[in-house]
Amino acid sequence: MTKALLKYTGEVEWTPPAIYKSSCKIDVLYFPFDQQSCNMRFGSWTYNGFQVDLKHMNQKPGSNIVPVGINLSEFYLSVEWDIIRVPAIRNEEYYPCCKEPFSDIVFNLTMRRKTLFYTVNLIIPCVGITFLTVLVYYLPADSGEKVSLCSSILVSLTVFFLLLAEIIPPTSLAVPLLGKYILFTMIIVSLSICVTVGVLNIHFRGPSTHTMGPCMRKIFLHIMPKILFMRRPPYNPGDILYREDTDGDGYIDGDYSIDSCGDIKDGSKDCLNYDCSNFKSGLHDDEHRGRASVADADNVIPRQLTPEILSAFEGVRFIAQHIKDADKDNEIVEDWKYVSMVLDRFFLCVFTAACVLGTCGIIFQAPSLYDNTAPIDIQMTRITQYGISSPPTVAPRL
Structure with missing residues (x-):
């Protein structure tokens, strides 16, 4: 049994003593920064507008809109939603069956999701894992852990994606915002794995399997390092040589005379200390007598050295040439590295820019991030965690 207050003007004030439940279509496009709007329509199908003219109690003359159409004085605050607007709109509809208008009132309930839980537990960890992808390109290739790091990040994102599938409502109408971001991150990580495999392939190339073309050498060894602010130390193994002397440690300049060892023309190659020093002194004596010079050193060697010493020098020449070839191969290997x-x-710069732009471009699509409307449920409710507080100054009712 319901009570209706009848006035002498013909107005009837009716407060329905019931709890109304209704379903609402949820748009998860911007989840977890989404804002939902639900409508509830009240009207009479039996009596037309001339017989029953429905109006809101707080409706002002000349206006069909009531800004606050629902009484929130006894509303319990939600831990997940903020109520932004609760307007009521009176409508008059004409149907093909009848000439009389039919009046109804539409109550709108606009709610905005509280994002603290999702920001702390989903978004921040996901963004952190995304930017771990950038560190893959800062990890040295010799460590052997680049692909392992990419795979670990991909597995972590897969776990986040499964967790997201359990939280959001199952719908195929739209892909949620957070789902887009996780998919974007998974694509970035998958691409980083492919790129890392290619970089490792280049890192471990050698002169026996690959040859670096002049165009590639110019681009990657001269042009791109300048653009990327990279500076390569000069590679010259003959700058400083270590030689064991009487003191136990000593360094000599690699530009000593080529006369001392015949055809050994690379200063970075050491020779036998005893024989070479004796031969050097002999050559210097000949030079002082004007009988030998740098040009005819090869002609002097056969007339002054025994076959055993010549054989030793041939071995030294072979070792020197071998070291020289090894230095050339090592230089090519260092070029590939x-x-x-x-x-x-x-790719560190490219993926950093992609992560930053992708994160900002996807997350900041949500319109609720730019909506500074204060929730009205906190202002109008009298129910707090300690009970019922003093009534608000304005308590509109249905």
Whole structure:
């Protein structure tokens, strides 16, 4: 049994003693920064507008809109939603069956999701894992852990994606904002795995399997390092040599005379201390007598050295040539390693920009981030965690 207050003007004030439940279509496009709007329509299908003219109690003359159409004085605050607007709108509809208008009142309930829980437990960890992808290109290739790091990040994102699938409502109408971001991150990590495999392939190349072309050498060894602010130390193994002397440690300049060892023309190659020093002194004596010079050193060697010493010098020449070839091969290997470092630096910049722009471009699409409307449920409710407080100054009712 319900009570209706009848006035002499013909107005009837009716407060329905019931709890109304209704379903509402949820748009998860901007989840977890979403804002939902639900409508509840009240009207009479039996009596037309001339017989029953529905109006809101707080409706002002000349206006069909009531800004606060629902009484929130006894509303319990939600831990997940903020109520932003609760307007009531009176409508008059004409149907093909009848000439009379039918009046109804539509109550709108606009709610905004509280994002603290999702920000702390989903968004911040996901953003942190995303930017771990950038560190893959800062990790040295010799460590052997670049691909392992990428795989670990991909597995972590898969776990986050499964967790997200359990939280959001199951719908195929739209992809949620957080789902887009996790998919974007998974694509970035998958691409980083492919790029890392290519960089490692370049890092471990050698002269026996690959040859670096002049165009590639110019781009990756001269042009790109300048653009990426990279500076390569000069590679010259003959700058400083270590030689064991009477003191136990000594360094000599690699530009000593080529006369002392015949055809050994690379100052970075050491020779036998005893024989070479004796031969050097003999050559210097000949030079003082004007009988030998640098040009005819090869002609002097056969006339002054025994076959055993010549055989030793042939061995020294072979060792020197072997070391020289090894230095050339090592220089090529170092060039390939430097190319991989340049690529790592380049993709470090590219993926950093992609992560920053992708994160900002996806997260900041949500319109609720730019809505500074204060929730009205906190202002109008009298129910707090300690009970019922003093009534508000304005308590509109239905």
